[in-house]
Amino acid sequence: MSRRLAPILTALVLLAIPVTASAAAKKPASPVPDATVKIKLGKLDNGRAEIFSSVPVFGTISPFVPGQKVQVDFFLDGKQLVSKKVAVSKGGANTGTFKSNVIVREDGRYTVSATHEANAVLGGDSTVRKSWKVSFPALRQGECGKAVVGFKKAMREMGYIANSGSCFGGKTARGVLAYRKVNNMSRSTRAGAGLVRNVYAGKGGYNVRYPGAGEHVEVPLDKQVLVFTKGDKPFAIYPISSGKSSTPTVTGHYEFIRTEPGYNSHGMYYSFYFYGGYAVHGYESVPDYPASHGCLRTFIADQPEIYERIFLGEDIFVW
Numbered sequence: 094m095s096r097r098l099a100p101i102l103t104a105l106v107l108l109a110i111p112v113t114a115s116a117a118a119k120k121p122a123s124p125v126p127d128a129t130v131k132i133k134l135g136k137l138d139n140g141r142a143e144i145f146s147s148v149p150v151f152g153t154i155s156p157f158v159p160g161q162k163v164q165v166d167f168f169l170d171g172k173q174l175v176s177k178k179v180a181v182s183k184g185g186a187n188t189g190t191f192k193s194n195v196i197v198r199e200d201g202r203y204t205v206s207a208t209h210e211a212n213a214v215l216g217g218d219s220t221v222r223k224s225w226k227v228s229f230p231a232l233r234q235g236e237c238g239k240a241v242v243g244f245k246k247a248m249r250e251m252g253y254i255a256n257s258g259s260c261f262g263g264k265t266a267r268g269v270l271a272y273r274k275v276n277n278m279s280r281s282t283r284a285g286a287g288l289v290r291n292v293y294a295g296k297g298g299y300n301v302r303y304p305g306a307g308e309h310v311e312v313p314l315d316k317q318v319l320v321f322t323k324g325d326k327p328f329a330i331y332p333i334s335s336g337k338s339s340t341p342t343v344t345g346h347y348e349f350i351r352t353e354p355g356y357n358s359h360g361m362y363y364s365f366y367f368y369g370g371y372a373v374h375g376y377e378s379v380p381d382y383p384a385s386h387g388c389l390r391t392f393i394a395d396q397p398e399i400y401e402r403i404f405l406g407e408d409i410f411v412w
Contacts, residue, residue: 127216128209130154130163134223141228142197144293145239148225149194152207154181157189158215165193168204168222198243200227200294229293232284236261244289248272251298252320252327254395267392270381271332274316275299280381301325302410309408310349310373312389314342317382319373319389321402329402331395334379336387343368343387344411349403362393363400367409373399 135149142148150165161181167174174195181189197203204222211217230240237260245255245265253272256262266282273280276297278288291297299318302311304325311320314335321329336342353364353372362375373389375396384390391399 125211125214125216126156126158128154128156128211128218130207130209130218130220132165132205132207132220132223134205134225137225138228140224141226142203143228143230143240144197144200144289145243147194147196148203149192150205150207152191152193152220153184153188154191154209154218155186155188156215157181157183157187159183161189161209161212161215163191164208164210165191166206166208167195169199170201171204174203197227200229200290202226229286229290231286232261232289234261234263234266234282240289244284244292247292247295251292251295252322252330254329254331263394267332267395268330271318271330272297274318274332274381275330280317299327299330301327302412306408306410309410310403312342312409312411314344314383314412319391319399329399331391331399332379332381333373334376334381334385334390335383336385337383340386342383342385342389342411343371347409347411349405349407349409352400352405354400361388363396364388365400365403373403375399 130152132150132152135151136142136146137148152163154161154163162178163181165177165179177193179191179193181191184190202224204224206220206222208219209215209217232241232244241261242259248255248265248268253268254264255268256264269282269284270280272292299320301322303309308323311322317333317335319331319333320327347367349365349367351366353366356362357364360377361372364372364374366372371387373391375393376390377393378384379390379392
C-alpha cells in the first residue's frame, strides 16, 4: 500500500510548488494615495482685475509626490482661453505647491481651475472654477503703460485718431473728443472708466452714411467731426469746428478742388478747398462748437496729416 502511494504523494508535492510561487507573485501592490488639489487667486480688488494686469493663481496638492504636474485651465466667458502644465514643488507638511498666471487682455468673465490626472503614484483631483471680472481705469493725458497702449489700439480700430508710443498724448485726447462728439457725450478730452471700457469693447464707432461712395470724406455738422472712410470703414476721425449760425458751412456733395499749403493771410493753415472759399484748414482756435466763418476748422497739430490724406477730386459730403 505505501509503495503505491509514494509516487502519487511526490507528484502532488511537485504540483504544489508552482502554485505557491504564483500566489507569491500576485501579492497585492500598495494602494495609490488620493490627491487633493486647491487653488486661490491673487491681486484682485473686490473680485476684479484691471485690464492688462497679470492675475496669479496659487495652488497646493497633497500629498507631495516628486515629479508631479498639474494642469491649470483658464477660461473667458466660458470658452477655454489657455491651458498650462505646471510643475509641483515641495512645500511644507507633505504638501506640494504650484503657481500659474494669465494676463487680462480683454473684458469678460474669467475663470480658472486646476486638475491632477491620476497616475501610477498619485490619484486624480480637480478644483471648482474660481472667477473674476475686469475693471478699467480712467485715463488722462500724460499717462503711460499697457492699458493706454490697448486703449489707443482699440480707438484706432474704430477709426479715431491716437498718437503712437505707450503714452496718452494730445492726439489721443483729440481722438477722445471726437469719440465723445460722435456718441453725443459731453465734449471734453476726458477718458473716464466707462468710456475706456466701451472703447475696449469696440462700442461707439461712427456709422458711415455713404458706404457706396468708396474712399471719401464725411462731415456730419451735428457731430462736429471730419471722417475719412473707405466704403463703410472709417479710418481717421478728427474733431472740428464748422461755420457758426451767422456764417454757416455749405452742405451737400462736393469734391476737393485746390490746395494752399502753409499759412495764408487769414491764419488758415494748410487749406484744402472744396467749394469756392470753403476749405478744410487748421486754425489757432477750434472750440467744441460751430465758430468759423464757414470753413471746417481743424487743430493745427492735425492739419498736416489731414492735408496729406485728402486728394484732389476726392468726394466730401457735408450735412
